[in-house]
Amino acid sequence: MTEVQLQEFKLEPDSELRFEVESKNEKVVLEVKSGYAELFGTELVKNKPYEFHTGAKVAVFTWHGCTVELRGRTEVSYVAKETPMVVYLNVHAALEQQRVAAEQENTRGPVTMVVGPGDVGKSTLTRILLNYAVRMARRPIYVDLDVGQGQISVPGTIGALLVERPASIEEGFSQQAPLVYHFGHKSPDENLELYNTIVSRLAEVIAERCEHNKKASTSGVIINTCGWVKGAGYKVLTHAAQAFEVDVILVLDNERLYNELKRDMPKFVKVVYLPKSGGVVERSTSQRAEIRDSRIREYFYGKRTPYYPHSFDVKFSDLKIYKVGAPSLPDSCMPLGMRAEEALTKLVPVWASPALAHRLLAVSFSPAADELALHSNLAGFVCVTAVDSERQTMTILSPQPRPLPNTILLLSELQYMDNH
Ligand SMILES: Nc1ncnc2c1ncn2[C@@H]1O[C@H](COP(=O)(O)OP(=O)(O)OP(=O)(O)O)[C@@H](O)[C@H]1O
DSSP states (O other), X not given: OOOOOEEEEEEOTTXXXXXXXXXXXXXXXXXXXXXXXXXXXXXXXXXXXXXXXXXXXXXXXXXXXXXXXXESOOSEEEEESOOXXXXXXXXXXXXXXXXXXXXXXXXXXXXXXXXXXXXXXXXXXXXXXXXXXXXXXXXXXXXXXOTTTOSSSSTTEEEEEEOXXXXXXXXXXXXXXXXXXXXXXXXXXXXXXXXXXXXXXHHHHHHHHHHTOHHHHHHOEEEEOOSOOSTHHHHHHHXXXXXXXXXXXXXXXXXXXXXXXXXXXXXXXXXXXXXXXXXXXXXXXXXXXXXHHHHHHHHHHBSSSBOOXXXXXXXXXXXXXXXXXXXOOOGGGSOTTOOGGGGGGOEEEOOOOGGGTTEEEEEEOOSSSSGGGTTSOEEEEEEEXXXXXXXXXXXXXXXXXXXXXXXXXXXXXXXXXXXO
């Protein structure tokens, strides 16, 4: 099944080629030989080779028909005629109408949130809609609230980017000057209070920035969310919808969620049900862990374009490390006037110890070690690669040379083994 080395596919209009690269250390090269095709909304250049590596799950879609060549071993490769792309294009057209109206009336463009359970293609639809918008010369804002994947920075963060060009086929959206906030866990349920606090903060900062950037403001915002949609997860979604004052909610493949949102959202919010693509691939817990790990590796070492991180020693005494969230106590045990939930957004000092080995530390821009640190955009991340208790130092991997831009660091639960 996996022996095919060179495959050619003729795609009819409105169909897509789906393939997956599974074998270890495998590389598959894709080339469009004739016609026009796109990959999750980014146009492919004819006769240009694009490389895909182990773990890639890809769809090459064509509106007008094309011929495509694949070189290398693909576990799965087939052409699908049934795709929801026309429906997604219609969504884009409706958002575009709202952007035109916003331009004419000098108001804000559509704020759209994509929701649905795990593995329904939320990130993919977000990418398609952003790409279509930017191909129409818009400058939309991409917001990622999915702390499990952390596509804008590393897992355990939420963030936003101004999208100025379509996503690169191999490297995704350009990550220049993102807004990033620290959460430190893989799922919002680890600290709901903190999650809601940083979501509100991100929404506030974006609203402020839009006041000074008319182009971004009329282009609107597209928000990707976590796949946690039941119970407290649903409350997290409705809180985000409120914080961002969303106009449109796109619900992928879940009628219950669609009906709940229709019932609970104010009337001016358009809740739209969309089918998921049959091509979206389910991922196991271990595959998700691998994706998180490779996302962190890419943060330090780059994807196609290599980065060269720095490794250096720092003295424990030169750093102030904190974790967010004191253990929650019943209200009756809290200091006077403080709610139990407030403890969840308090900074607690962490002593440097060998337990920090392999942990990620967020480098804050905050001047003070108080709640401001939670409300500040992050400078970036470093990873502790070794701890020397005798010398009272630790070795860190950092995207930038020393010195660190700030000595206030926030501890993340995420780990990374640097065996580069
Ligand atoms: N039409 C398609 N054909 C083939 N693969 C696809 C297609 N659409 C999406 N995929 C792949 O399926 C996987 C899951 O898609 P995606 O990440 O968009 O889902 P999600 O709902 O955002 O997942 P999560 O629950 O992690 O948030 C990705 O690897 C993506 O590349």
